Amino acid sequence: MWAWPSSRCPPAATAAAEAWRTGYFFSPGHLTGAFFVSAAKKFPAVFLHPGLKPIAFECRKVSLLSGEVRLFNSAARSVSASDLEPIANLQGSPGGTPAWKRCVAFVHPGHALSTVLSLFDQYPQGAFICEEGQKPISYASAIRLPGPLALQQHEWSAATSEGTGDAHDPAANWLYVSRMLLTAAPGHQSLGPELWPLLASLKSLAVSQGLEGLAVALPFPGYRERSGTAAFHRQCLADGIRKTGRPHLETMGPSVTINIALQMGFRHEAALPGYLGNHRNFALMVWRTGDADALP
Secondary structure (H helix, E strand, O other), X not given: OOEOOHHHOOHHHHHHHHHOOEEEEOOOOOOEEEEEOOOOOOOOOOEOOOOOOOEEEEXXXXXXXXXXXXXXXXXXXXXXXXXXXXXXXXXXXXXXXXOEEXXXXXXXXXXXXXXXXXXXXXXHHHEEEEEEOOEEEEEEEEEEEOHHHHOOOOOHHHHHOOOOOOOOOOOOOEEEEEEEEEEEOOOOXXXXXXXXXXXXXXXXXXXXXXXXXXXXXXXXXXXXXXXHOHHHHHHHHHHHHHHHOOOOOOOOHHHHHHHHHHHOOOEXXXXXXXXXXXXXXXXXXXXXXXXXXXXX
């Protein structure tokens, strides 16, 4: 790996490593990148692969492990009408290359053009898409729900009218992720590039519209009855604090999305047993606009 000498390190990159706010990514793709900060020196040493063009973007710290700070683009693109068919086709054709095929890591039931259209028609401001090489890799669409409905234990089909947008209440004060599709690169090791920008954009939307916060239900590891209880969820998160010093789940697959949400300032609100009408349990993760981490 080639290191950019500190004397030639871009001022914006130096400021980013110090303030965790503005940075550069050095990746052939347009969603991810990393800083490597040397704690042994007074100045941050930024390492990058040669031949990659730095592009400025707003970001925040995702994780700090062995001196590595992974940063993700802070905003997904708003969905337009021309995106609806590609989004609907994403489940059957998640993209990638023959040697690096993507797969669907998570999708709400009934993902079809009719439901995507219906949801978009109800609340187009709440729809966002992430792309890689101008091809979609993830999508999320939120509706507005009243707090008593969004924050209590519920099932997805009842709370969201099966993700069609019919439950959208323009006067409600909470954003709720009604429909989502995440693809994953081979290995499923991280869904950060797919989920982080979507949640960051929805957080910004909640702030700009003066709402109380954002709620999203994410898969919780385990299929047994006890994994659908709030006590079990709290115990798992407490175990993570003892091991890592912060809320964290020892998990793989789609449940890694909970760790992404925790790193973005979301808090565990409730357990959602049988959330999708089957044996799979979810956790309701909530971010409030009044929290200290008010920006993506």
